[in-house]
Amino acid sequence: MSWISTIEYDVSQGKLRKCYQRVKDANGHIDNIMKAHSLRPQAMEGHISLYKNVLHHEGNQLPRWYLEAIGVYVSLINNCHYCVTHHFDGLKELVQDETKTQEMRQVFEENLTQAIDFGGCFEQKQAAGLKYAWQLTVKPCQVDESLVLHCKALGFDDGEILELNQVVAYFNYANRTVLGLGVELEADLWD
Structure with missing residues (x-):
């Protein structure tokens, strides 16, 4: 999955569990790029916030x-x-x-x-x-x-x-x- 250890959803808790719940898709899948942040949930929060605001925000004007x-x-x-x-x-x-x-x-x-x-x-x-x-x-x-x-x-x-x-x-x-x-x-x- 990556060169560093990661924490899977089923054993996650606290802030990491909340982050995982935010990033998993309708089928419960979590992308490996997000799992790579699992040792530092605050980094995952920053990544997903940037991703959503840069690519998916309704205020964007470019298609x-x-x-x-x-x-x-x-x-x-x-x-x-x-x-x-x-x-x-x-x-x-x-x-x-x-x-x-x-x-x-x-x-x-x-x-x-x-x-x-x-x-x-x-x-x-x-x-x-x-x-x-x-x-x-x-x-x-x-x-x-x-x-x-x-x-x-x-x-x-x-x-x-x-x-x-x-x-x-x-x-x-x-x-x-x-x-x-x-x-x-x-x-x-x-x-």
Whole structure:
């Protein structure tokens, strides 16, 4: 499951049990990325709060499918198979078009070492956001105001740029949690 010990739901208690009850799905499943936090429930609380607010908050203006697509792209750049698998599945559910989502993934895979061309899968504004995501993931110290101004020129408002920034930051955090702790895919869900 991971390179560190974890506490399973059936033996959890107190704050950890409450956290697990908050993150388990309708079938009682808890993702391994959440179990990896089980030794420090406060870290799990922070992770799930960030996740829900960055990706699922009703106040977000960017489309949820686009936020999910950014997450898949960042996770591909970071070579985080766990997050790619989970969030590409989520992207497919949101887009409801297998051909389109496969085209998106192909475009992402063609833009791993440089963010150059996002083809016909994305509007110009969305492509600019993906270029921002690449830069912030691969060369964060080289992000400058010109990149943000370019996003603004193509229609992003300041709040949307913040959403973009936070989803990129969240996925870099999640990818590093998974990669740094050796979190494995849930075999029962992905076989």
